[in-house]
Amino acid sequence: MRDYLYTVHQLPSRLIEAAVDQIATLPGIGRRTALRLALSLLRRDPERVHLLAESLIAMRDGVKPCSVCHNLTEEDVCSICLTDSRNKNLICVVEDIRDLLAIENIGNYRGSFHVLGGVISPMDGIGPSDLFISTLIDRISTLDGEAEIIFALPATMEGDTTAFYLFKKLAEFTGVKITSLARGVAVGEALQHADEATLSRSLDNRTIYQA
């Protein structure tokens, strides 16, 4: 039964087959889902399919990484780096764009970012040289006055390794404070559902109660 579920049948047209092959290259999309999506496209007006396809091409051709922070942008430098009111001496280091978007979404962070493009992961063959670490160091070395680098990296072995590596690299800079996102019980989360490590960290790093 299982086998049947994951078999994709021979398709009635090479064009459908080619499209299904292409759709199935997307992460998390298997051939069955790809077939479902292809058939749904075939039920649409051709104009709508053209619109979808052209939006993908326009995005890929028009969007590139910001030359400063590696955020995505249509220009050479992204809108966050271009905004004068944002603090250039406060740099939040994130793994990828979605983390940047999550922090931007809070709405009150007024510093800048640096997207590493990954975390150090020997298991996946990702070393420091695969990440945008040298550009971060270059940026920091050109800063005037006091600065703060916030590590907003994932709370995983890889995230911790990356943070530790960066911490060592940045030790040479005097006048640069290095901080990390607080770890603790999530807002709205029941204590009994928090894992031990998190609860322990939240106790160690308890904060002054503010009524």
Place this chain on the structure above:
Amino acid sequence: MRDYLYTVHQLPSRLIEAAVDQIATLPGIGRRTALRLALSLLRRDPERVHLLAESLIAMRDGVKPCSVCHNLTEEDVCSICLTDSRNKNLICVVEDIRDLLAIENIGNYRGSFHVLGGVISPMDGIGPSDLFISTLIDRISTLDGEAEIIFALPATMEGDTTAFYLFKKLAEFTGVKITSLARGVAVGEALQHADEATLSRSLDNRTIYQA
């Protein structure tokens, strides 16, 4: 927390936003998944994104319904309808293309098909006139000699309603046998996991044991 999970943040480029909007029109793909897919496309070589987009356009522009059975084809008539060795007097009626593909995948069905394009569902506003029923009747009326129509419709209220409607419509044809897929315990399924209705049907329609 839930809200946060389903929020898509303001995106750094209108081109990304447009692509995410388009991807999110696909069935079963929300905006968060669409963003994940868009970011994965941005990490690819532009040529690969062009290839994907062009395969969608080529499929939509090049594939159309078979004028006989409503299967998909690049020609006017599909390869199943064109194959002489397939029995034109044996027509398997299915809800949609994926059901046709599933039956083709068995490998030993040598009849033809008729794709209804849906099932009668008053709840969804789908009536008999929304389905390819008149073309089925036209096909049957041109058949010479004995014929058999196999209902391979879903085992749901809507499938049963559609089968009953077709059965009434086809009653006028003498010499046309109407059959339906056997309902019963699935091959490899434990009896104790079969639902009551299925088990009851499998008992009523028990077959001669063949060793």
